[in-house]
Every structure is written in structure tokens, then in C-alpha cells.
């Protein structure tokens with residue numbers, strides 16, 4: 245992700261990833277619920293945090309070289325008594341601190357995002373095919389969940405998302421569902437008519453039930469305007485000139501019927 249503000253400012257302005265409950269596990273049936281875990285160590289040598297820890301299997305451990313335990317021995321014993329310390333590898337591994345949902349701050353975005361995190365091209369293709377069953381869709385569209393993560397990290401509600409290569413409109417559709425303002429440019433009028441416009445109209449109407457609609461709690465609402473910008477070079481064919489386009493927008497059949505489902509969501513207030 246490129247941040248024009250530079251790395252220092254970016255670190256303070258970016259949004260952290262939300263740790264979702266589904267990513268927490270309850271490996272020891274803790275009655276307090278599922279938890280995540282973090283190493284019970286801290287960087288640097290701190291004299292008060294160098295002591296022996298005995299694992300449930302009887303192994304006596306010291307902090308790794310150049311590091312200390314995460315807390316003093318007294319705090320460690322309190323945490324142990326409160327069942328907040330987890331020893332992996334069947335009780336033989338280094339101690340880890342159990343962290344319950346309410347104790348977790350967001351995660352600093354990491355570099356590699358797997359299909360489980362942000363979906364696949366196939367997910368995106370299936371979504372497009374439900375919206376446009378009669379059309380041949382793009383080969384490698386982006387999943388909405390990928391754009392959701394990027395837009396979440398880089399912007400807040402009400403801010404502007406710009407996509408100068410509109411295509412099938414994934415970026416604008418997700419930005420809209422996430423209550424961002426957006427500007428999208430597309431030079432191919434046929435792509436605009438076949439995909440971009442009907443897709444965005446279905447998002448506004450609350451007819452698009454796929455992609456991030458559920459996670460973003462999107463129920464329809466908002467609006468957009470179409471602005472025609474004449475090309476700097478060349479002349480548009482007659483059927484792409486403003487008057488002809490106006491007529492085609494008005495008669496586009498996707499504007500008049502739900503794209504995906506008979507069950508329209510209730511429009512957002």
C-alpha cells in the first residue's frame with residue numbers, strides 16, 4: 245500500500261485490522277470463552293524479568309538470549325493462577341499469554357494476506373456471475389473482501405476513494421457499502437453500461453446481497469451521478485455521445501429490475 249504521507253505519518257493514521265471472534269480459539273475449554281495468544285516475552289534484558297519458568301512437563305525455561313519474560317515473577321504467578329498462561333506443544337512449549345477478545349487491540353496489518361483472509365478471484369467471479377448471469381464476466385476480478393480490507397486500513401467513513409480504472413466497479417461498490425464517498429473513471433463505455441452502472445445501481449438499491457454486503461451491514465442507500473468527460477484526443481462514435489448515452493442509461497433494463505434477488509433489502513436510513 246502506498247502512503248503519500250510517508251511511513252511515519254502512515255503508521256499513526258492507518259486503521260488496524262479487527263481481530264474477529266472467528267479467529268479466536270478455545271483450546272482449553274476456558275469458561276471465559278475463546279482467546280488468542282502472544283509470546284510471554286519482551287525485548288531487551290530486564291533483570292527483574294529473568295527467572296525460571298517450569299512447564300507442565302517439567303522443563304525449566306529461561307527467556308531467550310537478549311529478551312526477558314513479559315512480566316515480573318510475581319505477575320507471572322498471578323497470571324498462572326488465573327489460568328492466563330498457555331504452554332503449547334502439549335505443555336512442553338514456551339509460555340504464551342492468553343488474550344481474550346476484550347483485551348485485544350487491533351492487529352497491525354501484515355504483509356501476506358491469504359485466501360482465507362481476503363477471498364479469491366473465484367469468489368469474485370461467482371459474485372459477478374450472480375449479478376450478471378447473462379454476461380461473460382472478467383477472468384480475474386478482485387474479491388470485495390480484499391477491497392474491504394484495503395479501504396478499511398486506508399480510510400474512514402466519509403472519506404474519498406478514487407479508482408481511475410473502474411472496470412466492473414468492485415472498488416466503488418465496496419467503498420459505497422462502507423460509507424465512503426467515491427469517484428470512479430472508466431473509458432470503455434460498454435464496460436460502463438454492461439457492468440459498472442448496473443452494479444453500482446444495485447448496490448444503491450440494496451439488491452446486491454453478495455460480496456461484503458453482510459459484513460458491512462449494507463442495506464442500500466445513497467446515490468451517485470454520472471459525468472461525461474470528452475476525450476482530449478479523437479471523437480466519440482455517435483452511440484457513445486452524451487445524448488445517445490443519456491437515452492441508453494434511461495432504458496437500461498438492469499435499472500428496472502433487481503439484479504440478484506427478489507428479496508430487496510430495506511434501504512438504509
Ligand SMILES: C[S@@+](CC[C@H](N)C(=O)[O-])C[C@H]1O[C@@H](n2cnc3c(N)ncnc32)[C@H](O)[C@@H]1O
Nearest residue numbers: 408409410411412413414415429430431432435
Ligand atoms: C482491471 S479493470 C479495473 C478493476 C477495478 N479497479 C475494480 O475495482 O473492479 C481495468 C479497467 O480500467 C479501464 N481503463 C484503462 N485505461 C483507462 C483510462 N486511461 N481511463 C479510464 N479507464 C481506463 C479499462 O477499460 C478497464 O475496464
